[in-house]
Amino acid sequence: MQTETYHALWLDRSQLVSFSDLVDLSGLTESELHELVEFGALVPVNSEEIPWNFSADCVVTVRKASRLRDELELDSHAVVLALTLLEQIRTLEAELAQLQAQQSPFRRF
Amino acid sequence: MKYKDYYSILGIERAATEDDIKKAYRKLARKYHPDVSKDPEGEAKFKDVAEAYQTLKNTEKRAAYDRLGQHRAGEDFEPSRDWGKEFNTQFNDGQSSFEGIDLSDLFASFARHRGGSGPAAASFPIPGEDFDVAAAITLEDAYRGTQVTLSLSVPVYDEQGRMRREARAVEVRIPKGASNGQRLRLRGQGGKGQNGGRDGDLYLNIKLHPHALYRVDGFDLYIDLPLAPWEAALGGTIEVPTLAGAVNLTVAPAITSGQQLRLGKRGLPMPGSGAEAGDLFAIVKIVMPATIDEREKALFQQLSEGSTFNPRSHFTKEATNAN
Numbered sequence: 001m002q003t004e005t006y007h008a009l010w011l012d013r014s015q016l017v018s019f020s021d022l023v024d025l026s027g028l029t030e031s032e033l034h035e036l037v038e039f040g041a042l043v044p045v046n047s048e049e050i051p052w053n054f055s056a057d058c059v060v061t062v063r064k065a066s067r068l069r070d071e072l073e074l075d076s077h078a079v080v081l082a083l084t085l086l087e088q089i090r091t092l093e094a095e096l097a098q099l100q101a102q103q104s105p106f107r108r109f
Numbered sequence: 110m111k112y113k114d115y116y117s118i119l120g121i122e123r124a125a126t127e128d129d130i131k132k133a134y135r136k137l138a139r140k141y142h143p144d145v146s147k148d149p150e151g152e153a154k155f156k157d158v159a160e161a162y163q164t165l166k167n168t169e170k171r172a173a174y175d176r177l178g179q180h181r182a183g184e185d186f187e188p189s190r191d192w193g194k195e196f197n198t199q200f201n202d203g204q205s206s207f208e209g210i211d212l213s214d215l216f217a218s219f220a221r222h223r224g225g226s227g228p229a230a231a232s233f234p235i236p237g238e239d240f241d242v243a244a245a246i247t248l249e250d251a252y253r254g255t256q257v258t259l260s261l262s263v264p265v266y267d268e269q270g271r272m273r274r275e276a277r278a279v280e281v282r283i284p285k286g287a288s289n290g291q292r293l294r295l296r297g298q299g300g301k302g303q304n305g306g307r308d309g310d311l312y313l314n315i316k317l318h319p320h321a322l323y324r325v326d327g328f329d330l331y332i333d334l335p336l337a338p339w340e341a342a343l344g345g346t347i348e349v350p351t352l353a354g355a356v357n358l359t360v361a362p363a364i365t366s367g368q369q370l371r372l373g374k375r376g377l378p379m380p381g382s383g384a385e386a387g388d389l390f391a392i393v394k395i396v397m398p399a400t401i402d403e404r405e406k407a408l409f410q411q412l413s414e415g416s417t418f419n420p421r422s423h424f425t426k427e428a429t430n431a432n
Contacts (some may be wrong), residue, residue: 005256005280008293008313012286014381022309023143027236060292063239063312064144072138072145086144094327097289101326102369104333104394 015056016045022054026062028069032076036065039080041087110187112180113212115161123175128405134162160213170216184195188215200382214264214272237309238264238300244283245316248323250329251287251377252352256280261311264300264339281313286380288328291315328387334370335396336360349391351375358391366395 022042023030036042037052042061044052061083068079088096116123119133141148141155150155164170173196180186255256259281262274279298292314299309323330334349344362348355351372358370369390376387401409 005282006295006298006311007282008284008295010284010286010380011292011294011312012380014379025310054296057292059294067142067144072142073135073156082145098326101324101329101331102390102392104392 009056011056011059013055013057016053017056017059019044019054022058022062025059026066028062032065032069032079033062035076036062036078036080036083041065041080041083061090065108110185110211110215110371112177112182112184112186113157113161114179114182115165115174117182118157118161119165123179125165130162130165134166136156138162152160164216166349172196174216210273214274215263233304234248234306235303236306237302237314239309240299241312241314242315244281244313245318246287247318248320248325248377249352251315254285254287257283259311259313266301266303270409279311281311283313283315284380285378287315287317288377289315289317291380322424323352323389325377328379330376330387330389332389332391333394334358335394336364336393338395338397341365341393341395349389351389352377354427360393364393366393368393 017025019030019033022028022033026033033042037047042058042093051108063107064086065079065083068082069076072082074082076083081098092102116125119125119130119137119374121129121133125133137158138155140146140160141151143152143155146152148154164174173192174196176192177186177188240261240263242259242261244259246255246257257280261277262280263277264272265275266272281293281295283293292312295311295313297308298311302308317325323332325331330352332349333348334353335346340347340360341364342362343361344364346357347360349358349372353375356372356375358372360370371393372389372391374384374386375389379385379387398405
């Protein structure tokens, strides 16, 4: 089996991607991406300027949107609603994880 | 080739209508889709459900699947040579072997060969498949950066457009900056694009193994700092382990259980930055020895008699206010 070594890039707020990058990486159409921005599921870092740029964590969001559209057969509005609810769940889970991290499990030392 | 009972996977009868198939798929997809399901087996179940739906929703593929006959799920079988001819697949020469092909690959190739969206039939660019892989690493690895070996099963096509899956090992260098749920992208390391289509990408989803000492919140770490009652009373210098090695922490006298002492930038390093890092919080936990000997008991007795401290003084105050 052939083995090769590759360096990976973070998909986080420290990196930027362009609107056309998001189209290429998600398989969504430009108009579908515009709808995601219009309904607030996706926020450009420079919303007052054209062309838009996005933080690289948006790649995760648009790929998720594409899967929801294709695999759950959702229309754009349903995709936005699902993304919004999933983001709320993610935020709540992060808060829960924070509380759990601060909570010492009972242990006799 | 292992037989998969697509009807059973979707929970429908073999005589199900197109509408029944769609309804069954949508119901199961909502239940098991990896983006919405918390079921640890959800992803694998969804893959089976999606594979079954892709075949049964297409009239031609469904007819071809039905002509494979009924077998037990997981049973080894091979389609007859006549089956390849009847459905004009890539196997219609009566010679090609089905060896090394699984059922999903068979129907994926079937679609391409019969004018579907595959390299043998299409002339337009087809992007390669993206792969999503979970990579579980330790906290120490996340702190230092690490290398993981991923075993992938990648589709490869021959000149006739026949797809087979090949095992491929990919070594991935994960830089410092990993935390739970962080994603990494390896450009072009997914499936190969066809007809000039771009190669797919490999996406890594980082999972941190639970640690015996630290609990993780983003890039911040939390550690319990057990103190003996006299250490809490008198304060002092306490050695605290960090991912970069032990550090001395000054604890002020009369510290209380639950207080958090922050060790700045002693948490996980953040990606894409030199010095940025989360913090380490040491949570004070005043603990008693499991047993107290007579001498210790006498010392505590002496302290009890000499102190005016009442930790429950607010009980009386609150009770008075309530009345």
